[in-house]
Amino acid sequence: MIRENTALLLEVRGLTARIGDRNILKGIDLTVRAGEVHAIMGPNGSGKSTFAKVLSGHPSYEVTGGEVLFEGRNLFELAPEERARAGLFLGFQYPIEVPGVTNSAFLRLAYNTVQGTRGKEELDPLEFDDLVREKMKLLDIDPSFLGRSLNAGFSGGEKKRNEILQMALLEPKLAVLDETDSGLDIDALRVVANGINKLHTPDNGMVLVTHYQRMLNYIVPDYVHVMEGGRIIRTGDKALALELEARGYDWVGKEAA
Amino acid sequence: MSAVIQNLVNQPYKHGFVSDIESDVVPKGLSEDVIRLISAKKGEPEWLLEFRLKAYRHWLTMQEPTWPNVKYPKIDFQDISYFSAPKPKKLASMDEVDPELLRTFEKLGVPMHERKTLAGVAVDVIFDSVSVATTYKKKLAEVGVIFCSFSEAVKDHPELVKKYLGSVVPTGDNFYAALNSAVFTDGSFCYIPRGVRCPMDLSTYFRINTQESGQFERTLIIAEEGAYVSYLEGCTAPKFDTNQLHAAVVELIALDDAEIKYSTVQNWYAGDENGKGGIYNFVTKRGLCKGTNSKISWTQVETGSAITWKYPSCVLLGDNSAGEFYSVALTNHHQQADTGTKMIHIGRNTRSKIISKGISAGVSNNSYRGLVKIGARAEGARNFSQCDSMLIGDRCGANTFPYIQVNNNSAKVEHEASTSKIGEDQLFYFASRGIGNEEAVSMIINGFVQDVFVQLPMEFAVEATKLLGLKLEGSVG
Numbered sequence: 001m002i003r004e005n006t007a008l009l010l011e012v013r014g015l016t017a018r019i020g021d022r023n024i025l026k027g028i029d030l031t032v033r034a035g036e037v038h039a040i041m042g043p044n045g046s047g048k049s050t051f052a053k054v055l056s057g058h059p060s061y062e063v064t065g066g067e068v069l070f071e072g073r074n075l076f077e078l079a080p081e082e083r084a085r086a087g088l089f090l091g092f093q094y095p096i097e098v099p100g101v102t103n104s105a106f107l108r109l110a111y112n113t114v115q116g117t118r119g120k121e122e123l124d125p126l127e128f129d130d131l132v133r134e135k136m137k138l139l140d141i142d143p144s145f146l147g148r149s150l151n152a153g154f155s156g157g158e159k160k161r162n163e164i165l166q167m168a169l170l171e172p173k174l175a176v177l178d179e180t181d182s183g184l185d186i187d188a189l190r191v192v193a194n195g196i197n198k199l200h201t202p203d204n205g206m207v208l209v210t211h212y213q214r215m216l217n218y219i220v221p222d223y224v225h226v227m228e229g230g231r232i233i234r235t236g237d238k239a240l241a242l243e244l245e246a247r248g249y250d251w252v253g254k255e256a257a
Numbered sequence: 258m259s260a261v262i263q264n265l266v267n268q269p270y271k272h273g274f275v276s277d278i279e280s281d282v283v284p285k286g287l288s289e290d291v292i293r294l295i296s297a298k299k300g301e302p303e304w305l306l307e308f309r310l311k312a313y314r315h316w317l318t319m320q321e322p323t324w325p326n327v328k329y330p331k332i333d334f335q336d337i338s339y340f341s342a343p344k345p346k347k348l349a350s351m352d353e354v355d356p357e358l359l360r361t362f363e364k365l366g367v368p369m370h371e372r373k374t375l376a377g378v379a380v381d382v383i384f385d386s387v388s389v390a391t392t393y394k395k396k397l398a399e400v401g402v403i404f405c406s407f408s409e410a411v412k413d414h415p416e417l418v419k420k421y422l423g424s425v426v427p428t429g430d431n432f433y434a435a436l437n438s439a440v441f442t443d444g445s446f447c448y449i450p451r452g453v454r455c456p457m458d459l460s461t462y463f464r465i466n467t468q469e470s471g472q473f474e475r476t477l478i479i480a481e482e483g484a485y486v487s488y489l490e491g492c493t494a495p496k497f498d499t500n501q502l503h504a505a506v507v508e509l510i511a512l513d514d515a516e517i518k519y520s521t522v523q524n525w526y527a528g529d530e531n532g533k534g535g536i537y538n539f540v541t542k543r544g545l546c547k548g549t550n551s552k553i554s555w556t557q558v559e560t561g562s563a564i565t566w567k568y569p570s571c572v573l574l575g576d577n578s579a580g581e582f583y584s585v586a587l588t589n590h591h592q593q594a595d596t597g598t599k600m601i602h603i604g605r606n607t608r609s610k611i612i613s614k615g616i617s618a619g620v621s622n623n624s625y626r627g628l629v630k631i632g633a634r635a636e637g638a639r640n641f642s643q644c645d646s647m648l649i650g651d652r653c654g655a656n657t658f659p660y661i662q663v664n665n666n667s668a669k670v671e672h673e674a675s676t677s678k679i680g681e682d683q684l685f686y687f688a689s690r691g692i693g694n695e696e697a698v699s700m701i702i703n704g705f706v707q708d709v710f711v712q713l714p715m716e717f718a719v720e721a722t723k724l725l726g727l728k729l730e731g732s733v734g
Binding site: 060079081084085090114149 | 696707
């Protein structure tokens, strides 16, 4: 739902960034308010994933210009872990595998770290177990998952569910989900999308980075942005996503040129 | 020779020892006379002197090994003093102890009385096993377990020493084993009689405390039919600018149905962050599964030493015998490690398992080198090896050198290896969930070494976990 007067979560102005000597983001403007769902679409190499990573502070990317405010604070003054603790969440396109570290240990450490920063109570392993199992039901995740190594040997679908489980635990104010739909079959997509919908509240915002409009059948965006060449070249509503699905991306670029 | 090895001298005798041959220190250099002198000082029987001389003569014909994947300046073996009585400098109080050392003990959670001992305030520093043995001697004696210093064993149980010494690691086995056999000063001896399950873990705390203490110790453990013992070895050393040579030999013998579990947490001084100083740890450890159904397992956590060259091995002679090797080797800064194991399958249906975890940080170099050899008569032998390396940062190195020789068609040998890196992406993943770098590294490392740490006795595992954290402090930006 489009909201005119709710809290400003994210304000991006003229953001440029590069990796090595390659400029990837060439001036991004985006405003996200509480309660809104934004979809960022665009062809491969348009800079969608880079945008998501830059927001979270991936060290490979260098911000070369512009500003980003997160709830009014300069985001670039915060280290990546501080951004996470402040309520920014990145759902990874390719979640990292960490053999030997169990999911339950990782999830609890993440949960307690973020809770601690918010002045809330940390949970001991037993209390946490109750909580995480409840959240796992939301995403239809098998209990055996807790004892397995973090993402190691997971299928694409399992990894993506794990991302959303982390989101469910950390309760971010703004979630940036980078191609969460890729690698999911139809059934898994429905489960994950329904899970995301349940996590959406009037107080938080979401930015969905995606290639295809199929996830948007389940999660209805308030805004659809088309990215190309490191810029947002067109913004519309859900109808734009359907049009992209029908016509491809080429025409947007031509119209914008 | 530049810098390097300075084993030597009793500090109080620093300026006078050369002329006073009757003192606690033998002058630098190695010759048959020196060996005779060492043997005489220790009041040894003739056969042991012969053992030493034979080793020495063999050693003279040998070349220092150059195949390990490590680099160091050539050692001048005539510039080392091969005997100094264990007479550590006695400090008047804890105030005189190197504060760095005290901080380390504090971080390790070593109790205060123990710290005093380790720092050289007490007398029996070098082989804490002696005091442990004294404390529990009665209890151990009740079940017939012998646990004493090597020198005592030579005096009190010469028949056992004579029977088994050099039976697993022959005097001419390798360059450093030969050197050790010629000049070893003391060590530990442990004998578990038939059918006895040793009622407690036996532990030795080796300490190169000052430059005068023994670097050539010898350990001999014998488990008779159906016996069981778990033996723990800890090693630490304070910091010196010079390098010191530590060349120990450990021999284990397990008879029918016996089991020996040998665990080591090695934290010899590793040199400073620029690679100055540190111990050269050139050690030969080997176990012989002599009897049927016998089992020997080595667990090692190697975090110290400037250079580690060490391959705790199992010779699986008895049918159905089993050998295990669990290792975590961590190198940081300029440390170099070339470590692994040898599993020699001779008997039928012998089994071996190798789990090796190498962690490299800084500009260090960490190599796993392992041999699995299946003899012609080792019908149905099985081996499983898993060698995992983890790199922290991008200036360190990890290598795996697996050697597999199979001479029996019925054998089954499996080898798995992996290399992972704690790199930007992993740390960023943790950071994106609110977890800072130090905590992330600690969690990843603890996960990485878990398969090995579960093999350690509880208290050792706790110490080893803290040690890893300590060694990696500040290694990630």
